[in-house]
Amino acid sequence: MAHIPNSQASRAPGCARRCKYDPTFAMADERSSKVSMPERKRSWSPADANSSTKRMKVEDDDKKAIESNPYLSHWNDNSNGYVNGKLPPGSALNQFKRRETTAKQAAKAEDGDNNPFTGEPHSEQYFSILKSRRNLPVHKQRQEFLDAYHKSQILVFVGETGSGKTTQIPQYVIYDELPHLNHKMVACTQPRRVAAMSVAQRVADELDVNLGEEVGYSIRFEDKTSSKTILKYMTDGMLLREAMHDHALSRYSCIILDEAHERTLATDILMALLKGITQRRPDLKLIVMSATLDAQKFQRYFFDAPLLVVPGRTHPVEIFYTPEPEKDYVEGAIRTVLQIHASEAEGDILLFLTGEEEIEDTCRKISLEVDELVRETDCGPMAVYPLYGTLPPHQQQKIFDPPPAPFKKGGRPGRKCIISTNIAETSLTIDGIVYVVDPGFSKQKIYNPRLRVESLLVSAISKASAQQRAGRAGRTKPGKCFRLYTEKAFKEELIEQTYPEILRSNLANTVLELKKLGVEDLVHFDLMDPPAPETMMRALEELNYLACLDDEGELTQLGSLASEFPLDPALAVMLISSPEFYCSNEILSLTALLSVPQIFVRPAQKRREADEMKNLFKHNDGDHLTMLNVYHAFKGVLGRGEDGKKWCHQHYLSFRHLSSADNVRAQLKRIMETHNIDLVSTDFNDRDYYTNIRRALVAGFFMQVAKRENNKVYRTLKDNNSAVMLHPSTVLGADYEWVIYNEFVLTSKQYVRTVTGIRPEWLLELAPQYYDLGSWEGQKDVKQALKAVADKMRRRAAMKASR
């Protein structure tokens, strides 16, 4: 996390040049400039062409360093000739007046030979990017934007995808806000980690600076900013976490909430918070950016803030419906794609489907069909790519490959077909898409507070979502959108807007965050779409059982500590209480493993081999301990200096997810250390090594317990009273009547996944409040079993006492 330059620094910007040269300090500066040289190397820089200019520049830097105040060298990083709190000499920004600039001034500064922020000469690449930036629709309205920005504290900005708002508006703001002069940053939030990273990289290129210096990003478990950062892209969740410690968000002078139309949980909370903060801090500016025309809702919410609209899509999209409903949308989609390939003009295809399995399956089918098509007709080649969240990045990158070349010169052009979940709907922009096939479904998370189950369900999309999908076809030229449903279905069956995430989520984490944010009154907290009271009550109760809130709903010490961890409350509580069970090292590893996607890989063609490999790590007590075995083996391999990637590949494990678990573990460890949570382990040869871990698991997950009913069917306890099966991936060797589970999966059947066997005594011992038999209605057999256990425990205790 970038630290704020101290107050002395903020008062001193002018004095730097007045001070005299002191050789001893200049030495230090020289050294630092040399050290930082390799860092400044850009991946794209045409290194050979201007290496000589680079060398010159370094010497220049040294001269400038001499000029600057040596007493400030402990916080000045002069290596780039740019001093925090002061613009480089000769910068075009020196004449700028904060919040009074014009588009003309800014354009002049951008056209200059030297970078106004770093003082370095602009690269060639910069000017070519600048040219393309000026062709973006948003550029024409720069002055209009600045006028509106100067006049109002809150601004609602609507720009369709492709208008360039995500990359350009923050840059317009820093040219106007001049963040280094008042030591406040500009933040731009993104709902997705990938977007935050890739946009930050793009903007760093556009501004001709290094990523992580003037422009940086901050996402969960990764922070790429420095003391020099003036523009920070971050996930909305990260800004929320920052607000937990800095209720007024005083580090920022302008906050841009991008993709607000997606209405993620964190964005919704941030909007409610910022609505209050802007009242208290008149100097804080807020820009709410949305891609849809539903902006009036935002306007109304933010005290009728002015609205600025930039047209984005420049090409019309023709929309087609089927005259009759499609019997099978997957088959219909495949045939539509082939039809387009056979009969439509050049242009890439984007098909929206719901999930990973469906997408991979369809990819295979379409590839086969296209081969057939090519053999039989003079069709061009077609490359088919899947796209979904859990796809490894290098495979995700493939969607940006150019379409395949025609088979022979002058033959029919090739095209690519991207089969995607709804991540291609708003966030990811793929150029060249001309045809969109929309079956009208997506997977949505829905939380049921009565059953306490969060499930991903395939459901019909909303009208807004359908329009957004169609819009993807008109990015490069006039496009077509094929909807696999009737116009009547579109009008009558689709809801207007997708339900915001806050109405569809478990709010336990949110309530904890709100409490930490100092929100006392949960009832009248001014959210745009307040959640259902039952969902809120359930969240409060869950936190109460976890002892994060007391009976009056006030934050306890444990709750305050738990909110420091970017984890679900149950995981955080488990981690915090693990030293009591002498296994915090192991629980820390497990928490990290549970925070990353599935580490076991099970390719469709090699299921048996994968399962055999998984059995190597099998622990009879269940999946948690099996995962721990994997992690320890992985660390062992890395420790011996072997090739972890190869080892993972051989053992059907995901190297990427294991490494990221490793990274997450390091981050969590740091948090634990700052809060003085002991890192201890039971001796591995101790009989209770694994028992302790299982007991620690119960301390966090006592609300996710199932008891066996008959041979294969388990029943989950208390409110979530449903019959479940153990997921086929489960490795549970011994016969356990009671299990804890990490995940409740709702597909055609109900499963619990990642399961570990436990003893019922632990439930009564570690969560007596939750398993208070007196206040529990229903589930007589379960209660009876627990009562028997309680009696047994009492007898045993009595015997011990009498001895």
Added chain:
Amino acid sequence: MGAEEWSDNDDADKVPLQHKRPFGSGLRRKQVVFVPASSGPLDSVNETKPPEPSKSVADMYLSIVLPTENGDPSTGTVETNVAGLDICDICKLPMDESSEGTDAGRLPKRPHQASIAHQVCMTHSHPPSSLDRSRMGLGVLQAQGWDPDAGTGLGALNQGISFPIKAKPKNDTLGLGVEVPKDFVPKKKDKPQMLDAKRVRKMAAEDKKRHEKLRHQFFGNSDVEKYLGLG
């Protein structure tokens, strides 16, 4: 590539291999037909103009339903008509209704309080919520001023939803808008049957019997049978 090429797929098997049309392997060669949208193409160039906030449909609706005082003469006339009568505080209607309705004479005269207009305007109480009163979460929300029995939601103006969103799981690939008949039972896949010796013997005997019967039907001749004494 003409569209009609896809449609005649019935005689696909007779076509020589080299003339076979695409969509061969897995799928039936049936074209997905599309009709253009009635509203025309999605044209954002014209569409992106923000609708004037004051000219929204809601405002238009309001201007029709709740006309301004001076703009609509009818409200004025009503007031003059009823000036002499008592106005009910709740429904803002004259207390004495007998002079109005034409069929009032037929019906026994009801007190004003029993009229439908009055009843509808009354603030009515909802049935109490079914939430368990001992829940800790309810207690906290109540302490912060939420009334479970009011039927309202959370939020600054209690404008939130009152009940959680429900969703149906969908485990098929039926397209959007396909209506499934109520008595529809998804076909169950037949499990492959295991054969044992006894069953095989039985099947062979059945086969033999059927064969015999067929042979008899084809080649049997009643005259010959009579001669042989079989018939």
